[in-house]
Amino acid sequence: MSEIKDKLRMSDKKPKNRIYKPKKISGFPEWLPEVKRAEQKWFDEIRRVFESYGFCPIETPSVEELDAINAKGGDGESDADKEIYVIERLHKQEGDKESRLALHFDQTVPLARYTAQHFNDLVFPFKRYQMQRVWRGERPQAGRFREFYQCDIDVINVDNLPLHFDAEMPAIIWEILSSLPGMENENIQIRISNRKILMGYLQSIGITDNKKIIKITRAIDKLAKQGNQHVIGKDVDKFGGDNNGFILLDDKGNISTPSTRSEIDTEIIENITNFIEVTTVKYNSSDELEDALTNNRHFDTSNQMLKEGIEELAFVMDQLSHLPEGAVVADLSIVRGLDYYTGTVYETVFTDDPSYGSICSGGRYDDLASNYINKKLPGVGISIGLSRLFDRIRLKGNLPLSGISPADILITLPSEEARPTVMEAAQQLRKNGLNVETFHSPAKDKKQFAYAEKKGIRYIWFIPTEGEANHSVKDLTTGDKFSTTPQDWKAK
Amino acid sequence: MSEIKDKLRMSDKKPKNRIYKPKKISGFPEWLPEVKRAEQKWFDEIRRVFESYGFCPIETPSVEELDAINAKGGDGESDADKEIYVIERLHKQEGDKESRLALHFDQTVPLARYTAQHFNDLVFPFKRYQMQRVWRGERPQAGRFREFYQCDIDVINVDNLPLHFDAEMPAIIWEILSSLPGMENENIQIRISNRKILMGYLQSIGITDNKKIIKITRAIDKLAKQGNQHVIGKDVDKFGGDNNGFILLDDKGNISTPSTRSEIDTEIIENITNFIEVTTVKYNSSDELEDALTNNRHFDTSNQMLKEGIEELAFVMDQLSHLPEGAVVADLSIVRGLDYYTGTVYETVFTDDPSYGSICSGGRYDDLASNYINKKLPGVGISIGLSRLFDRIRLKGNLPLSGISPADILITLPSEEARPTVMEAAQQLRKNGLNVETFHSPAKDKKQFAYAEKKGIRYIWFIPTEGEANHSVKDLTTGDKFSTTPQDWKAK
Numbered sequence: 009m010s011e012i013k014d015k016l017r018m019s020d021k022k023p024k025n026r027i028y029k030p031k032k033i034s035g036f037p038e039w040l041p042e043v044k045r046a047e048q049k050w051f052d053e054i055r056r057v058f059e060s061y062g063f064c065p066i067e068t069p070s071v072e073e074l075d076a077i078n079a080k081g082g083d084g085e086s087d088a089d090k091e092i093y094v095i096e097r098l099h100k101q102e103g104d105k106e107s108r109l110a111l112h113f114d115q116t117v118p119l120a121r122y123t124a125q126h127f128n129d130l131v132f133p134f135k136r137y138q139m140q141r142v143w144r145g146e147r148p149q150a151g152r153f154r155e156f157y158q159c160d161i162d163v164i165n166v167d168n169l170p171l172h173f174d175a176e177m178p179a180i181i182w183e184i185l186s187s188l189p190g191m192e193n194e195n196i197q198i199r200i201s202n203r204k205i206l207m208g209y210l211q212s213i214g215i216t217d218n219k220k221i222i223k224i225t226r227a228i229d230k231l232a233k234q235g236n237q238h239v240i241g242k243d244v245d246k247f248g249g250d251n252n253g254f255i256l257l258d259d260k261g262n263i264s265t266p267s268t269r270s271e272i273d274t275e276i277i278e279n280i281t282n283f284i285e286v287t288t289v290k291y292n293s294s295d296e297l298e299d300a301l302t303n304n305r306h307f308d309t310s311n312q313m314l315k316e317g318i319e320e321l322a323f324v325m326d327q328l329s330h331l332p333e334g335a336v337v338a339d340l341s342i343v344r345g346l347d348y349y350t351g352t353v354y355e356t357v358f359t360d361d362p363s364y365g366s367i368c369s370g371g372r373y374d375d376l377a378s379n380y381i382n383k384k385l386p387g388v389g390i391s392i393g394l395s396r397l398f399d400r401i402r403l404k405g406n407l408p409l410s411g412i413s414p415a416d417i418l419i420t421l422p423s424e425e426a427r428p429t430v431m432e433a434a435q436q437l438r439k440n441g442l443n444v445e446t447f448h449s450p451a452k453d454k455k456q457f458a459y460a461e462k463k464g465i466r467y468i469w470f471i472p473t474e475g476e477a478n479h480s481v482k483d484l485t486t487g488d489k490f491s492t493t494p495q496d497w498k499a500k
Numbered sequence: 501m502s503e504i505k506d507k508l509r510m511s512d513k514k515p516k517n518r519i520y521k522p523k524k525i526s527g528f529p530e531w532l533p534e535v536k537r538a539e540q541k542w543f544d545e546i547r548r549v550f551e552s553y554g555f556c557p558i559e560t561p562s563v564e565e566l567d568a569i570n571a572k573g574g575d576g577e578s579d580a581d582k583e584i585y586v587i588e589r590l591h592k593q594e595g596d597k598e599s600r601l602a603l604h605f606d607q608t609v610p611l612a613r614y615t616a617q618h619f620n621d622l623v624f625p626f627k628r629y630q631m632q633r634v635w636r637g638e639r640p641q642a643g644r645f646r647e648f649y650q651c652d653i654d655v656i657n658v659d660n661l662p663l664h665f666d667a668e669m670p671a672i673i674w675e676i677l678s679s680l681p682g683m684e685n686e687n688i689q690i691r692i693s694n695r696k697i698l699m700g701y702l703q704s705i706g707i708t709d710n711k712k713i714i715k716i717t718r719a720i721d722k723l724a725k726q727g728n729q730h731v732i733g734k735d736v737d738k739f740g741g742d743n744n745g746f747i748l749l750d751d752k753g754n755i756s757t758p759s760t761r762s763e764i765d766t767e768i769i770e771n772i773t774n775f776i777e778v779t780t781v782k783y784n785s786s787d788e789l790e791d792a793l794t795n796n797r798h799f800d801t802s803n804q805m806l807k808e809g810i811e812e813l814a815f816v817m818d819q820l821s822h823l824p825e826g827a828v829v830a831d832l833s834i835v836r837g838l839d840y841y842t843g844t845v846y847e848t849v850f851t852d853d854p855s856y857g858s859i860c861s862g863g864r865y866d867d868l869a870s871n872y873i874n875k876k877l878p879g880v881g882i883s884i885g886l887s888r889l890f891d892r893i894r895l896k897g898n899l900p901l902s903g904i905s906p907a908d909i910l911i912t913l914p915s916e917e918a919r920p921t922v923m924e925a926a927q928q929l930r931k932n933g934l935n936v937e938t939f940h941s942p943a944k945d946k947k948q949f950a951y952a953e954k955k956g957i958r959y960i961w962f963i964p965t966e967g968e969a970n971h972s973v974k975d976l977t978t979g980d981k982f983s984t985t986p987q988d989w990k991a992k
Contacts, residue, residue, distance in 0.1 A: 028571035030613045030872055033599065036561035038614070040621055041628065044557050060930045062907035062937030062957075065536050069528035069647055070562070070633060074590075079520030091589070095603065097637035098566075098584040107525065111587065121522045122530070129532055131904055131954045133940065136533065141562060145589035155561055170940040327923070380522055412623055415554035431819070438552045445554030448625065448662040462623045465554075 035154030037395060042409045042464070047398055050188055051139060054159050054392070057184045058137040061176060063161050066136045068118040070143075071095060071109040076121055079379040091144040111143040115160045115391065116376075123164055124380030133165040133173070139394070153395050162389030164376060169386040171320055174352040174372055175327030177390045181356060181368055182328075182335050184392070190406040195359040196367070199290070199339035202321040202352050203371070206343060208314025209283050209307065224280060228287065229343045282306035287341035293329065294322035297338045317351075324352060334359075350374040354390055364400070368392040411464015415445040417481070418460040419469040423450045429471045433479065436494035437469075444469075460484060527646030529887060534901045534956070539890055542680055543631060546651050546884070549676045550629040553668060555653050558628045560610040562635075563587060563601040568613055571871040583636040603635040607652045607883065608868075615656055616872030625657040625665070631886070645887050654881030656868060661878040663812055666844040666864055667819030669882045670828050673848060673860055674820075676884070682898040687851040688859070691782070691831035694813040694844050695863070698835060700806025701775050701799065716772060720779065721835045774798035779833035785821065786814035789830045809843075816844060826851075842866040846882055856892070860884040903956015907937040909973070910952040911961040915942045921963045925971060928986035929961075936961075952976060 032038075039047060055065075074094060093111040112118050115138045123134060139159045146152060161180060163173040178198045185196050206228070210221055286304060291297040301307050301318050309315050321338055328336045344353045353371035358364050370390030377385045401407050417437060419430050434444045445465065447456045460468050461484065468482045478491040524530075531539060547557075566586060585603040604610050607630045615626060631651045638644060653672060655665040670690045677688050698720070702713055778796060783789040793799050793810050801807050813830055820828045836845045845863035850856050862882030869877045893899050909929060911922050926936045937957065939948045952960050953976065960974045970983045 026571070026871070027874055028568055028871055030568045030617045031565060031599065032617075033561060033563065033565060033601065036563060038561055039559070040618060041556040041558055044559055047559075048557055059906035060935045062905045062910075062935060062955075064533040064904050064906060065540055066531070066533055067536055067539075068530055069525060070635075071525065071528060071647070073523060073525060076520055076522045079518070092591075093587045094590050095585045095587050095635075098586050098602065107523065109525065110590065125522045125524075126532060131951075135905070135937075143562075143587075155563070172938075172940040327919075330923075330927070379518070379520055382519055412556050413554045413627070414551035414556060418554075427819075431822075435822070443552045443554060445627075446664075448664040459623075463554075 035152065037153055037156070037399065041412045043402060043407070045412075045414065046189065046402075046407050046409055050394065050398060051157075051159075053188055054139065054184050054394075055137070057180060057187070058159075058161055061135075061180055063135045063137040066119075066122060066138055067140060068112070068115070068122055068138070070111055070141070072112050072118060072121060074108040074110045076380070077110055077112075077117055091146050093143050093145050112140075113144050114142055115140060115158055116162075116389070119160070119162055119164075119389075120377040121380055123385060124377040124383075127381060127383065133163050133169065135161070135163045137161045153399075156393065156395035159392040159394050160389060162387050164385050164387040167384050167386070169372075169388060171323055172327075173388050174320070175324045177352075177370065177388060178324070178328055178336050178354060179331070181354075181390055181392070182331055185356070185367070186335075188401075189408050190401040193406070194401075196356060197334060197359050198336045198354060198356045198368075199342045200321065200324060200336060200352065200354055201338065201340050201342040202317040202324075203343060203349055204313050204317030204320065204351055205301075205340060206283065206317075208311045208317055210280070211313055212308040212311040225343045228280070228284070228341060283340070287339070291325075291338040292333060294325040294338075297325060298322055320351060344369065344371055348373045348376075352388060366393075367397055409464075411466075413443075413445060413463035413465050415443045415463070415465045417442055417444045417467040417469050418456065418463075418465045419444060419446045419471070420453065420456045421447040421450050422471070422473075426450075426471055433469065433471055433494040437497060440494070440498050442497070457484075527644065529645055529648070529891065533904045535894060535899070537904075537906065538681065538894075538899050538901055542886065542890060543649075543651075545680055546631065546676055546886075547629070549672060549679070550651075550653055553627075553672055555627045555629040558611075558614060558630055559632060560604070560607070560614055560630070562603055562633070564604050564610060564613060566600040566602045568872070569602055569604075569609055583638050585635050585637050604632075605636050606634055607632060607650055608654075608881070611652070611654055611656075611881075612869040613872055615877060616869040616875075619873060619875065625655050625661065627653070627655045627665075629653045645891075648885065648887035651884040651886050652881060654879050656877050656879040659876050659878070661864075661880060663815055664819075665880050666812070667816045669844075669862065669880060670816070670820055670846060671823070673846075673882055673884070674823050674827050677848070677859070680893075681900050682893040685898070686893075688848060689826060689851050690828045690846060690848045690860075691834050692813065692816060692828060692844065692846055693830065693832050693834040694809040694816075695835060695841055696805050696809030696812065696843055697793075697832060698775065698809075700803045700809055702772070703805055704800040704803040717835045720772070720776070720833060775832070779831070782829040782831050783817075784825060784829055786817040786830075789817060790814055812843060836861065836863055840865045840868075844880060858885075859889055901956075903958075905935075905937060905955035905957050907935045907955070907957045909934055909936045909959040909961050910948065910955075910957045911936060911938045911963065912945065912948045913939040913942050914963070914965075918942075918963055925961065925963055925986040929989060932986070932990050934989070949976075 058065075074092075077092065091113055093113075095109050095111060119136070119138065123130065137160065139157060141155055142158050143155050145154060161177065163169065163176075178200060181198060182196075185191060185194075203225075206225065207221065210216070210224065215221065215224070282304075283306075286300065286307075289300065291300060298318060302309055307314065309318070325336070325338055339355075342353050342355050343349075344355070349371035351372035351374075354369055355366040356368040357366060368390060370388070372386070372388040374386050375384055376387045377383070398407075419434055419437075421427060421430050430446050434446045437444045445463075447459065457468060459465075466484055468484060470480045470482075472479055479493055480489055480491050481497065482489045550557075566584075569584065583605055587601050587603060611628070611630065615622065629652065631649060633647055634650050635647050637646060653669065655661065655668075670692060673690060674688075677683060677686075695717075698717065699713065702708070702716065707713065707716070774796070775798075778792065778799075781792065783792060790810060794801055799806065801810070817828070817830055831847075834845050834847050835841075836847070841863035843864035843866075846861055847858040848860040849858060860882060862880070864878070864880040866878050867876055868879045869875070890899075911926055911929075913919060913922050922938050926938045929936045937955075939951065949960060951957075958976055960976060962972045962974075964971055971985055972981055972983050973989065974981045
């Protein structure tokens, strides 16, 4: 019986009504009104900056055809597959022939599909932003959500995409991250690299096998994520559990391989030792970068791809020289795990909290939508993992909250007879651009004041009492009182 | 072979790459950028009005526990159940013990759950708005979506909720619907009733059985939906297919019953004939309404509930007397199909297109969250079915579109050397509050102009050529050209 009761979460107190006490659904965040208002301000600010650079909004359905998602190809089941949520009607009719639909797990697959599907109706370069929820069915853990917002910008063009856009991305992201309310004291750094540098380097030392290249890319990516710390055998399995090549540094910065790793590791490590060296330095300008790489005797800059990579990265760094020092650095350890990046790559970190991982990542891809359309569509994009970042700032207590009600003013209702005057004043003030609540029923001043305070409404408004000509308004933050009229009181 | 090819949507043109041509997913709308921008303006306007009345935003997860949704009780499977989408991880592990989750099909169930769950952290009266997607797996048909936006406002209080809020809802809705871009020429009417009038009337003529009352309510609701037209036997099955009591009017307005209907129909019809009469009239003011009902010899106004209903409806109408004539009418045929409404009820129609149904509906409920918490929480709310309305205006060609790019200005890039000056001008203009694109690579004026025109950017900006001190800007809509500087040019 107690088991059943527990299952139904029945309450003993109210036997007539069966109460189902709702549970928090792990991984699906939900905010109180004042926090939601703060999140809305973040969205507004991000949108303002995106639009100030001429990016247009799109919104795709929450679902894609499962067949369209799987069309991305690859070697069968990927990491992402494991996280996909499919949807199904609770009472599906037998014989229903419908496409299988899945909630999107990012905004890149939907963007590729959208661009292919609406190709003839789009103007290129297609600069779009997208701020939607995405869903990932991973095991919920601290700071990981199953439903969360991503804020993405991408530029896509036909055949060729000017490098200008690779430099525009970090400029936009810097502007956003340094202006979001509550982020003022965060130490943020955007780290940029260009995958052509690594590709060219590997080419120059004779590594051309694609599988090997992918393993090396992933190894360097994971190496950087460990913060060059000593990693014991158990951690190897944790970080390298997918059995890709893996490299370790001990706490003196020397490369080591545990005996359990396969032969490929040793080969990779030997081959890329020189590259690893340059990944441990961060370059503040294109000059620093070019000096270091061109003077590195292991770097064969007659290799066309290596040369291109350095030039592209130098161009991007040059375009960002107006940003504060340290805001943006060239960092060759940034390669991104995803295989479709082909040029510029970005990550963004809290410099005093490397364990957080990347706030905001992206890069350039040569050919985004090749699974959906027979066109070459290169693009460059970046994505802010908004919900996780927002929650971090919230949990640190740094989020400025500005009250539950968006109202600037509460007009008090002294009596039922006063209602028409109160309503009229409210309508006039709203016409002036103010947000106004009218108290709902006649009540003592004390009660009405308490309501304004609890809801975070700053001004209390009083219609004229008998004999008075003017209205009056009280500022609850200063205690000041003014004589005024609804016509004269303007939005601040 | 052709069947397989068709299934895979393979292209013959590019044999190396398997192309999956994405299909439109029926019932899941997706807009081009310029249409999405117009939709965004609708959201902004709705939010502006909601906030101007002091409603705070909340957002709930896209999913609820299936158990929580089912906790609403009732007689087993409801109409809504058939439309519910459940979500499931594509590669669910065996033995995973997780709550079954379903995408929400409205915002009322989530609101009830939210209010119960966060009860101790909310300030009452809790005035919230919510603009989210909802999902309904119904058969897609013209103008019906499976994924669509609803914009809801509700006020919830503990124990008692002042009638003031019942009058605030239509005022807000009127302000929104008459200000949405593209809605200027629509003839809209908000129709209001109070279910206590019908309940009190039925009480006064001796009908107290709850099942009978529900049948009558539904019958009157459906009757009104038919526009009092003659209905033949076939249509009866169409409209009355759920086997609830059903009433018919012939084309002269006389009540008739086809022989196929059950006994209950006849009883209902006889009993509510007098009520049906008053439902065919719309009352423009509280005076008209009170005159008509008080002077109706069939209406026993000594019945407390009937009297209350008339008084409440008269109060609401009085509070709305500032709206244009015909904007709001009292219409006793409005009863709403959902059983939880207990007082005021609203529907909103296009007066010249009754077949569209209700744009925006709602009402008052005595006890919203009784399934989730042992508190009495009366509320009143209204919901705009946004996506369907937006799509109607779009399809009529009435939606004002303002270009693909949100940029006000495109700065031309005459040469690579000019890039720093161009970037600097852009940053200054953005600081002035303008949205600015810079052309991405040096190109002929003609190409850069064409880009601005195709993207709908109004102003083209030229940095100074050698010997000039000032920048210049050309208005593409008028052809006018101005001499200016980035510092001096302000947002319009």
